[in-house]
Amino acid sequence: MLSYIARRVAASTLVLFLVSVIVFLMVRAAPGDVILSKIRQRVSPEELEVLRGRLGLEDPLYQQYWDWLSGILTLDFGNSLYREHESVLGRILDGLPVTVELIVIALATSVLIGVPVGIIAAVKQNSFVDLVARIFSVTGLALPLFWLGTLAIVYGTKWFGYTASFVYVPIWEDPVANLKQFWLPGVLLGYNLSSITMRVVRSSVLGVMRQDFIRTARAKGLAEHIVVGRHVLKNAMIPVMTILGNQIVFLLGGTLIVEFLFHLPGLGFAAFEAISVRDYTMIQGIVLFLGAMAIAVNLLVDTTYAWLDPRIKYA
Amino acid sequence: MAEDTNYWQRFARKRYNRRRLIQMGAIGAGGLAAAAAVGCEGDDDDATETATEAVGEEPGEETQEEPGEETQVEGPPEGVSEVLHDYRTRFNYRNLANAPGQSDEPVSGGTLNFSTYAGVTGWNLTGPEGDTLASFAPNHFNGLLAFAQSDFNNAHNLYEDIQGDLAESFEQVDETTFTFKLHQGVKFHDIAPVNGRELVAEDVAYAAEVFSGKQDPTLGFAQQPIFSGVESVETPDDYTVTFKFSEPAAYFINSLTYPVSLIFAREAFEEGPEAFNATPIGTGPFILDTFDPPNVYRATRNPEYFRRDPHSGLQLPFIDGFEAPMLLGNDPAEEAGFRAGDLHVIWSHRKTNFDAMFEAFDDNVGQVTTPPPGYQPFMTLKLDKEPFTDERVRRALQMLINQQALVDGPAEGLADFGYAQDFSFFGREYPWSATDLAAMGANQYNPEEARSLLEAAGNPFEGRPLKMLWPILDGLQHEVFTLVADFWRQGGIEVETDEVPAAELSRWSTALFGRQWGDLDVIGQGFAGPGTDPDQYSYGALNSASARNVFYVDDPELDDLTARQRSIFDVDARRDVLLQIAERDLAQAFRIWAILPYKLSVRRGFVYNFVDTIHAWAGIGWGTKGNEVTWLNQ
């Protein structure tokens, strides 16, 4: 087990390194740079060179990469090239609570809707409840979030008096105001995901119910709710954890749309802006950070999985 | 100070006889043959001046009124639609002085909420973003001069009523010498390393040196056109600054009101670009609290601010501060925010949105504001590339655009025909109307002639698509460019369009400036300015030596004319030259014009004395003292 974790961590480090290279090369290959994003006047090529030089953009690529990477190793993510006085790490730490809160609300919604509905759909397979649950599930997957979000804002304010503030309030400052602005985007995201959770729960429960030991339990004459409650659910929940892990990974970037619509300054929004203005250090920092989070979540899920289910061998 | 050579004095006096000036300007133009148009502008003037008289707060205006002209019938002037006339009369800022509660005594306190955008990356006044900072920095800094805008009763929708800001008084000694007497006891914000020390003449001199680009040519992008002609700056004492120019500088006084020449402290600048960029340490009415794009912009009042309200004697600013979420461009969120009461002011270019917002609360106050000449959708061509070197092709492209359809369609009637020349300098409260431009023979929709012009030029777009790009700035501009592209298609030109998100705007326009746009032919732009004086729309935009000539117009005739107007102190003579410039520019179609939409804003009834004029067009805060004199009575 420990050696498994050690190997996974080593592999993850390699993956992170590759992510850093991919991102570094991708953003630099993009046409235009941060100076062009800022300037509003006619500049001569010489002036442009001076301005670029000040940001170190005239250095050879390998040197730029090394400067950046060596900074990262000491947790110095550098400063934004666009807002030169802003630290990248500072922006990440500012955006993290927003994204994390959205993820938490979305996951909670996803579980609160997906798990019970999934169980009911499986236990009452092919019934009317099952049908409704499945329609709900496929619909959730199909609705474009950017569409749902806009409709929610426009008609929410017009018809339902939705009055969340569009100035972000951290949860530790004013939990009520904070939740007022976060619940709707969080729930919309969660509804989108709950359909996946529901599917997985349903098929997982169905799968477990076909197993021999369930048949045995039934043969023993145990009541159906005990069979389901004690034996089925315990075993069926393992894959659900995997899917939740996947959902976290998805949400790390997937919050972008609701952050954009509901004007929440999370990491997705920050990455979007940084990409638009070619803020190299900011993009690299954010994407590396999100990548590390994704890898960490996967690692955590796999490890827990291994721990929960010792039958899985890790050769 | 009252000598005849004093350009500013003479200029200010002339304002009181506006109608005459229009006539003189028009006649001086020679090309403005349509006397009818001039007469109609007179009409329009009457309407607004009558409103002013009702307020009774513009002394001198009535006394110089020529008798007999009041009898003219009120109604839309020629070339102005009913709806436009209705809206810009009904929601004219002058009427706001009479709005319920506006005569109440001001009160201090409260936080003003409005919507802004993440337009700047920092506070480096001398950096590449100097122009954009005009929308933000005047909250924290002061310049030498500003527009008279201390309250409603003194508000003008013209760029001509200049008053001192940091300067207590100013004097034009001769055509090349300008002396400013500074207010005493003006203190910088109490932030290290400046620590609230007093602003003195030396600060002005130092800022001017940086702005001139003499210290470092990559500094002072926005200010170089104003200061590069300065030969020397003298500071005989702590409160006197004298600028000496090598050539007559008729533009200097007007240009100083353009809110980019803001005075900073030397030690703050010398802390290095990072610190200077991070914190604005000025003398302005507000101290920055948070500038956290894309979330929010917050500031609190400067308790040491040097100005008081002349009427009530209260310390300015009245409000304790402002909180501005960066929502501009996200219309659904912005409107939801206004409905929810989170925003006290909202503006748009769409009549429908304006109407809806106006009805959102019973006590709402609406305002239709003349836009500045620079704020309009227009198109820049790659002028140094075939076939745009051919004047006929450019004119054909202009003639294919049905500006009236743009006004009636996406602008819902609340727009005028486009052309960026400082109409304010001609004493006009409103932009050139369709009729004015028709009189100049410019910007006319004439697809037949366009086709024959293209034919004469050898049908250059046959088998060659016209590649056009525009940034999605706001809905209206997006629609205007979409329609323009289709007008060209209807003219038989194959047009390939591309749109880029607003955040990429500057990169594309810079690429345009740098002539790096590959096979692009046309870029839709949102700003032909900005600027607050005719110099920036003539020399700035059109002279081939100007850094502001981002269109790469290179025309010997314009070079000569635009340079000449810089040194003409006589207002009428300068107007003559300016009109010649306009005529040449329009006839050559160096830029392709769409429309000039009006700014439509709605504010809550408890927001008093919020002066929204031509000076405050791009969001709130643009060079304006609007935030400074607003008070809330919640």
Add this chain to the structure above:
Amino acid sequence: MSQIAQVDETAAIYFEAPGQPRTRRAARALRFWARRPAVVVAIAFAAILVFVAIFAPQLATHDPISTDPAARLESPSSAHLFGTDAVGHDTFSNIVYGARVSLLVGVLATVFGTILGCLIGLVSGYFRGALDGLIQRIMDGILSIPALILLLMFGALAGRGLWVVVLGLSIIIAPLAGRVMRSAVLSERENMYIEAARAVGATDLRVMSLHILPNVMPVIIVLSSITVGSAMLLEGALSFLGQGIQPNDPTWKTSWGAMLDPANIAYTEQQPWLAFFPGASLALAVLAFNMLGDFLRDVLDPHLRGLFGEKQ
């Protein structure tokens, strides 16, 4: 979007499970069909979509990019079946052309991504060792960058337009297909080829892939049917953000996501139909393909339906 990850899990498990005779699968499929009218509806809708996409120029009542400033923001009428937008574009004609873009992006991205992934998986699984390790880590790297952000970066690099979006989506889909292929190759090697290779003295990559493909096909098809829907949604989101297919695109005219971009959607309150049609079209198209995916999964392999059961 995240169901891609789910398929990934599915695929991994599939190859641990024993296969079933294909004739029985087909029989089961028929029974399924009769029992599932919803699937028939989905298939019918997908067929209509394909029809609309192919005959878009014939079906469109107006040129999708021709404007009419005098007829802006109109409600559905006989002149404009689905109404018009803020510049007088005919919404119906744009919806019809948008079907092209959505389908093309969904299908092409899936096809390219899958082919690319299969090649990578084949090479990776065949050579194993250090090369396999490196390829797998790169794939992990791509998967650990959030999809939308990766697409935005790719768009910044390559520009906008249909092919850029297709290519970007392929890059995201490839690692998923790659994993499926790789595990298939690995298990095939275990099952039969090591012996054979030793006997013959060499392993023929081509022969191996010929043997593997039929076995991988069902999973690939299931994976594909689900990525089609996801790709459509991602394209919509990208176009909504202004980084996908442009409104008035010279070749493709429009995309449903672009019809919902902030400049357009700002009119939702004034003209609700404006947001309704593209949003509903996209939702229904994705719905149809997702249902198709479910259906295929049921038909092609019942194990996939109860997929997690095999682990017990």
